[in-house]
Amino acid sequence: xxxxxxxxxxxxxxxxxxxxxxxxxxxxxxxxxxxxxxxxxxxxxxxxxxxxxxxxxxxxxxxxxxxxxxxxxxxxxxxxxxxxxxxxxxxxxxxxxxxxxxxxxxxxxxxxxxxxxxxxxxxxxxxxxxxxxxxxxxxxxxxxxxxxxxxxxxxxxxxxxxxxxxxxxxxxxxxxxxxxxxxxxxxxxxxxxxxxxxxxxxxxxxxxxxxxxxxxxxxxxxxxxxxxxxxxxxxxxxxxxxxxxxxxxxxxxxxxxxxxxxxxxxxxxxxxxxxxxxxxxxxxxxxxxxxxxxxxxxxxxxxxxx
Numbered sequence: 001x002x003x004x005x006x007x008x009x010x011x012x013x014x015x016x017x018x019x020x021x022x023x024x025x026x027x028x029x030x031x032x033x034x035x036x037x038x039x040x041x042x043x044x045x046x047x048x049x050x051x052x053x054x055x056x057x058x059x060x061x062x063x064x065x066x067x068x069x070x071x072x073x074x075x076x077x078x079x080x081x082x083x084x085x086x087x088x089x090x091x092x093x094x095x096x097x098x099x100x101x102x103x104x105x106x107x108x109x110x111x112x113x114x115x116x117x118x119x120x121x122x123x124x125x126x127x128x129x130x131x132x133x134x135x136x137x138x139x140x141x142x143x144x145x146x147x148x149x150x151x152x153x154x155x156x157x158x159x160x161x162x163x164x165x166x167x168x169x170x171x172x173x174x175x176x177x178x179x180x181x182x183x184x185x186x187x188x189x190x191x192x193x194x195x196x197x198x199x200x201x202x203x204x205x206x207x208x209x210x211x212x213x214x215x216x217x218x219x220x221x222x223x224x225x226x227x228x229x230x231x232x233x234x235x236x237x238x239x240x241x242x243x244x245x246x247x248x249x250x251x252x253x254x255x256x257x258x259x260x261x262x263x264x265x266x267x268x269x270x271x272x273x274x275x276x277x278x279x280x281x282x283x284x285x286x287x288x289x290x291x292x293x294x295x296x297x298x299x300x301x302x303x304x305x306x
Contacts, residue, residue: 031262045223
């Protein structure tokens with residue numbers, strides 16, 4: 001009698017925990033590297049390493065063959081999700097702490113739901129409207145908390161929100177691609193395109209790598225290998241063995257993990273009012289994602305990488 005191979009129950013949980021820790025650590029690493037690498041150079045270095053690692057996993061699943069229309073979407077996703085997202089986040093984290101950035105990025109599911117209602121004809125429910133109001137009220141509180149003496153920190157808040165918006169738009173474009181392409185292929189190709197879009201900073205990267213301490217160079221490699229490549233792989237594994245909606249909720253743990261890591265490794269925490277705003281924003285995300293039951297099929301949750 002042949003037994004079906006079923007992974008131990010702890011493996012999917014371990015995969016989720018690995019993903020969350022790596023994604024949270026990315027916010028801390030980006031903040032730490034701000035003194036050694038400019039935003040564009042840091043983006044390019046991370047994406048080159050990440051694309052190389054993802055290629056190993058993606059090509060093991062076969063060679064993707066996108067159509068011309070799919071290539072157009074992939075180029076836009078690569079430029080927005082990996083290019084603009086990383087550059088804006090890196091610049092933003094030179095102005096706001098890691099924990100605040102992690103809280104702001106978590107509003108992306110609300111933006112995704114709003115864009116889906118506008119462009120994908122998904123229902124605009126009262127829960128979405130209430131969630132939007134709560135989330136953006138939280139963002140307003142965070143902006144106030146991080147700009148007590150001027151607009152420098154507020155600029156950082158705006159830059160992180162640009163990252164969240166770029167990601168949200170990319171998810172809307174990505175959704176049709178997932179009907180025919182593997183998620184690992186989409187992620188790898190988009191990451192590679194993002195790296196190409198950051199090539200104008202290649203000269204800066206070479207110069208800054210030469211001047212940076214070895215520890216910072218290794219942290220840059222870490223960003224590409226673990227939060228970018230490995231974390232997506234472990235998340236995809238968890239998604240195949242866990243309920244999608246329950247798995248999506250786990251991303252709410254990224255901000256508190258980031259805050260703890262920021263305290264331990266950077267000796268910094270968000271301003272007091274930012275905690276209130278972050279909590280309000282996360283409540284808004286939870287409310288906006290509320291769906292009527294039953295549903296025919298649970299949708300794959302939006303990822304919120306750092």
